[in-house]
Amino acid sequence: MKIRIQPFLLLFLLFLFAFVFHTYSQEKVTLSGTISNKSNTETLIGVNIYIPEAKIGMTTNSYGFYTTTLPKGTYTIIISYVGFDNIEETITLTENTKRNFGMTENSKTLGEVVIKTNTTKENIRKPEMSTNKLSIATIKKMPAVMGEVDVLKSILQLPGVTNAQEGASGFNVRGGSVDGNLVLLDEAVVYNTSHLFGFFSVFNADVIKDLKLYKGGIPANFGGRISSVLDIYQKEGNNKEFHVNGGIGLVSSRLLVEGPIVKDKSSFVVAGRGSYAHLFLKMANEPNSANFYDLNTKFNYKFNDKNNVFVSGYFGNDNLNFNNSFINTYGNKLLNLRWNHIFSDNIFSNASAIYSDYDYRIKVKSAGLDWKAEVKNYNFKYDFKHYVSNNLTLNYGVNSIYYDFNPGTIRPFDASSAVNPDQLAKKYAFENAAYISAEQKLSEKLSLNYGLRYSNFQRLGAQEVYTYANNLPVVYNKELHIYEEAKPTGTINYLKNKKIASFGNLEPRLAIAYSLNNDQSIKASYNRMSQYVHLISNTASASPLDIWAPSDQYLKPEILDQVALGYFHNFKDDKYSLEVETFYKKIKNKADYIDGADLLGIDAIESVLLNGEGRAYGLEMMLKKNTGKLTGWVSYTLSKAQQRTPGRNADEPGINNGEWYRANYDKLHNLSVTGAYAVSPKWSFGAILTFQSGKAATFPDGKYLYQGVNVASYGERNGNSLAAYHRIDVSATYTPKPDKKKGWQGEWNFSIYNLYNRNNAASYSFRQNEDTGTSETRRVSIFGIVPSVTYNVKF
Amino acid sequence: MKLLQKFIILTIGLSVALFVTGCEKAINVPLKTASPRLVIDASIDWVKNTAGNEQKIVLSTTTGYYSSEFPSVSGAVVTVTNPSNTVFNFVETPGTGQYVCHNFLPVIGQAYNLKIVLNGETYTASETFTPVPKIGIILIRTTKEVKWVMKLK
Numbered sequence: 001m002k003i004r005i006q007p008f009l010l011l012f013l014l015f016l017f018a019f020v021f022h023t024y025s026q027e028k029v030t031l032s033g034t035i036s037n038k039s040n041t042e043t044l045i046g047v048n049i050y051i052p053e054a055k056i057g058m059t060t061n062s063y064g065f066y067t068t069t070l071p072k073g074t075y076t077i078i079i080s081y082v083g084f085d086n087i088e089e090t091i092t093l094t095e096n097t098k099r100n101f102g103m104t105e106n107s108k109t110l111g112e113v114v115i116k117t118n119t120t121k122e123n124i125r126k127p128e129m130s131t132n133k134l135s136i137a138t139i140k141k142m143p144a145v146m147g148e149v150d151v152l153k154s155i156l157q158l159p160g161v162t163n164a165q166e167g168a169s170g171f172n173v174r175g176g177s178v179d180g181n182l183v184l185l186d187e188a189v190v191y192n193t194s195h196l197f198g199f200f201s202v203f204n205a206d207v208i209k210d211l212k213l214y215k216g217g218i219p220a221n222f223g224g225r226i227s228s229v230l231d232i233y234q235k236e237g238n239n240k241e242f243h244v245n246g247g248i249g250l251v252s253s254r255l256l257v258e259g260p261i262v263k264d265k266s267s268f269v270v271a272g273r274g275s276y277a278h279l280f281l282k283m284a285n286e287p288n289s290a291n292f293y294d295l296n297t298k299f300n301y302k303f304n305d306k307n308n309v310f311v312s313g314y315f316g317n318d319n320l321n322f323n324n325s326f327i328n329t330y331g332n333k334l335l336n337l338r339w340n341h342i343f344s345d346n347i348f349s350n351a352s353a354i355y356s357d358y359d360y361r362i363k364v365k366s367a368g369l370d371w372k373a374e375v376k377n378y379n380f381k382y383d384f385k386h387y388v389s390n391n392l393t394l395n396y397g398v399n400s401i402y403y404d405f406n407p408g409t410i411r412p413f414d415a416s417s418a419v420n421p422d423q424l425a426k427k428y429a430f431e432n433a434a435y436i437s438a439e440q441k442l443s444e445k446l447s448l449n450y451g452l453r454y455s456n457f458q459r460l461g462a463q464e465v466y467t468y469a470n471n472l473p474v475v476y477n478k479e480l481h482i483y484e485e486a487k488p489t490g491t492i493n494y495l496k497n498k499k500i501a502s503f504g505n506l507e508p509r510l511a512i513a514y515s516l517n518n519d520q521s522i523k524a525s526y527n528r529m530s531q532y533v534h535l536i537s538n539t540a541s542a543s544p545l546d547i548w549a550p551s552d553q554y555l556k557p558e559i560l561d562q563v564a565l566g567y568f569h570n571f572k573d574d575k576y577s578l579e580v581e582t583f584y585k586k587i588k589n590k591a592d593y594i595d596g597a598d599l600l601g602i603d604a605i606e607s608v609l610l611n612g613e614g615r616a617y618g619l620e621m622m623l624k625k626n627t628g629k630l631t632g633w634v635s636y637t638l639s640k641a642q643q644r645t646p647g648r649n650a651d652e653p654g655i656n657n658g659e660w661y662r663a664n665y666d667k668l669h670n671l672s673v674t675g676a677y678a679v680s681p682k683w684s685f686g687a688i689l690t691f692q693s694g695k696a697a698t699f700p701d702g703k704y705l706y707q708g709v710n711v712a713s714y715g716e717r718n719g720n721s722l723a724a725y726h727r728i729d730v731s732a733t734y735t736p737k738p739d740k741k742k743g744w745q746g747e748w749n750f751s752i753y754n755l756y757n758r759n760n761a762a763s764y765s766f767r768q769n770e771d772t773g774t775s776e777t778r779r780v781s782i783f784g785i786v787p788s789v790t791y792n793v794k795f
Numbered sequence: 796m797k798l799l800q801k802f803i804i805l806t807i808g809l810s811v812a813l814f815v816t817g818c819e820k821a822i823n824v825p826l827k828t829a830s831p832r833l834v835i836d837a838s839i840d841w842v843k844n845t846a847g848n849e850q851k852i853v854l855s856t857t858t859g860y861y862s863s864e865f866p867s868v869s870g871a872v873v874t875v876t877n878p879s880n881t882v883f884n885f886v887e888t889p890g891t892g893q894y895v896c897h898n899f900l901p902v903i904g905q906a907y908n909l910k911i912v913l914n915g916e917t918y919t920a921s922e923t924f925t926p927v928p929k930i931g932i933i934l935i936r937t938t939k940e941v942k943w944v945m946k947l948k
Contacts, residue, residue, distance in 0.1 A: 699826055699827075700826060700860045701828060701860070702829050702831070702858060702860060703857065703858060703859075703860050703862075704834040704855060704856070704857045704865065705834070705853075705855060705865045707838065713857050715827065715829060759820070764822075764824065766860070769821065774861075777821065777822055777823075778821050778822070779819070779821075780819050781818050781820075
């Protein structure tokens with residue numbers, strides 16, 4: 001859709017609209033404030049607030065802020081949040097009031113936690129569905145592999161989330177590809193979420209405050225990726241006292257320092273993490289090594305009740321070295337400046353300026369190659385949350401990103417290499433969006449979330465772009481029955497910032513929740529998403545050879561439509577919760593590679609891609625036990641993800657004869673059982689059981705002899721599967737002095753990854769045995785049993 | 796505490812060793828076999844300092860991936876034609892699937908056409924006879940020494 005709506009005109013109209021509403025509500029007073037954790041002063045996200053006399057319920061936003069408008073009078077406020085003691089207070093309102101609350105953690109106490117029955121049960125009433133919120137407390141109870149609790153490993157246990165394979169970075173949501181996930185760290189986009197073959201994530205759990213995964217029903221303030229949004233917020237740092245938190249493990253260690261700069265006004269947090277296995281390996285004369293490090297920094301200054309400024313930075317790097325003949329390094333750098341401003345007590349705004357730089361480099365001695373690629377982006381966002389009335393909250397804002405892609409700087413590996421230096425054409429683009437959405441409570445039983453996002457993408461110069469005969473970068477060779485790269489007929493030179501291609505899309509979003517009663521609800525949602533930047537990868541897993549590429553006249557933006565329907569039930573006083581959801585997705589402009597596509601050093605990606613479509617559907621179920629000595633969940637997903645790449649005309653077969661084939665990351669069954677058991681104040685245990693259907697693979701259905709070499713002949717694309725993936729992880733945490741709250745508090749963590757040492761297949765390779773010459777199927781697996789010990793300390 | 800120490804030492808050793816070591820093993824995975832397809836292995840090679848008149852084309856079919864035999868194909872009529880329409884016949888050594896020609900005339904730069912007729916189907920291909928670039932020296936180096944030097948004329 002190429003509708004020309006000026007985003008800024010839209011925004012101006014919204015401001016007008018908002019002011020009209022605002023002047024109307026002068027009879028009442030506002031009650032607003034921030035809710036924090038008393039012990040570490042961190043603001044809390046998604047805290048439930050209920051005012052029974054006015055029958056009003058709400059939650060704090062991502063900065064811990066809440067606001068409501070009430071007639072003057074006396075009210076009871078009930079505040080509840082999982083892992084914390086409830087607060088119940090009486091308040092008399094005679095004028096606009098600012099009231100902050102500090103909540104006390106109850107995670108150390110055992111026994112059942114009683115939740116009052118007249119709280120709002122936000123997961124039942126809110127139209128939010130297809131989302132999973134994981135508190136850092138829950139993540140910390142799960143088995144810590146290699147001594148580190150891991151954010152990404154935890155979300156893999158949620159329904160609808162799988163990973164391509166062991167050792168691969170990234171994750172897949174509801175049959176979506178790795179590049180379909182918008183991963184945000186304090187609002188900055190993260191391109192590669194893994195360290196060390198996907199074993200660790202780039203998120204240091206000590207610094208994380210909260211995270212939320214949206215698999216569907218994605219609200220209008222998010223856009224740019226079609227599959228999911230993983231929204232992660234870092235802590236601000238304790239603004240009252242200094243604290244140090246650290247851990248020493250076999251493979252890696254970490255250290256966090258936080259504290260006030262100006263008490264109650266300003267705080268900082270600095271956390272570093274690094275691995276040193278490579279040093280041990282060097283001592284053992286092992287020629288291979290791998291190491292990573294990362295640094296999270298955040299600083300905030302609260303000017304007054306209405307203004308708060310944050311500066312955060314993340315720097316991380318990975319270094320994989322195989323015998324000095326294959327070296328892979330990559331890293332993310334993020335820098336983020338944010339300003340929260342509260343207009344007249346009921347309009348909360350956040351302005352962000354973000355710089356992100358993702359670079360990756362491979363050096364291959366045997367090919368004499370040193371290849372580096374980079375993605376830089378400059379991002380500005382301005383988001384508003386306008387609490388118009390107790391039944392209506394408006395969200396609106398704008399988002400602009402400027403991209404600078406370097407697909408490859410090629411250099412010789414060393415002086416003896418035959419490779420010539422080359423620079424692939426850099427690519428530039430500008431992505432803009434404006435949105436408005438409303439969260440509206442229509443009645444006691446019915447709530448709606450609806451909105452519209454308009455996104456616009458411009459591919460810009462300076463760049464020389466190839467032209468092709470009939471505008472076809474891929475041609476079909478009828479004689480050989482294969483697709484080939486077309487020879488360009490010429491080039492067009494676009495000057496700096498000249499428009500090469502432009503796209504605009506309207507993305508409607510809608511979610512409805514209907515409460516059958518206090519404990520049960522039915523929800524439905526529809527969303528349309530568009531994605532303008534793509535990860536070009538020839539394998540099913542995200543590997544170092546992935547190239548981020550922007551859309552252009554040949555590589556069209558992907559457009560997704562998703563509908564979902566769900567049933568939610570809390571029972572036994574919120575002790576258990578059940579979520580059942582079904583979804584259906586359709587994707588337009590899903591590209592796939594022609595057979596034999598070679599991506600390394602390719603300047604014209606369009607010459608190896610064919611346009612197609614995708615679809616996915618499934619059923620997800622999750623049963624959670626929220627309270628008690630034993631907590632955890634069972635999640636099961638049954639799903640199917642497919643792709644189809646038909647021929648462009650009657651003479652061409654397309655890929656797989658134009659029929660639907662399994663998508664690379666399609667997995668039929670995904671079962672996950674997670675449990676945490678607090679035996680006593682000193683000992684607690686955790687376990688995870690994971691079972692996933694084997695990854696889709698293409699197997700040979702024959703072989704032949706050619707020029708004295710055995711050549712495998714492959715069958716239907718993705719027509720087979722690897723063996724099923726399953727493993728059990730266990731961990732035990734020993735706290736010698738559980739009652740000690742001040743001074744040095746230590747804790748031992750013992751964990752075993754892959755308890756029964758199953759050699760899960762990462763891939764199969766088909767070739768002849770080196771000694772006997774017989775044809776074999778060889779299975780490559782990455783991690784067997786990995787035990788680990790970590791000593792964690794805080795003071 | 797002693798037990799703890801032992802556990803730690805054990806895990807240090809294991810973790811470090813296991814960490815960067817992947818594992819590769821041959822496994823038994825049953826594979827389907829598609830219906831056999833004709834494989835034509837035709838390469839006209841002219842070895843330096845020979846007449847180049849002995850040439851061989853091998854016909855076989857695809858076979859099951861784990862099979863140890865490649866079935867040969869007999870009864871095909873194999874011919875190669877040069878631009879002056881001289882036909883070179885390739886005759887099968889009975890039962891081997893190898894079709895041999897003793898009187899081939901290789902000329903660099905000429906275009907040759909291959910034609911195979913088998914069971915009512917005709918297969919054709921054409922190629923230009925290209926020379927191999929002259930190789931002067933091949934050096935194979937291991938670590939810092941030069942192990943092999945081959946000089947070719």
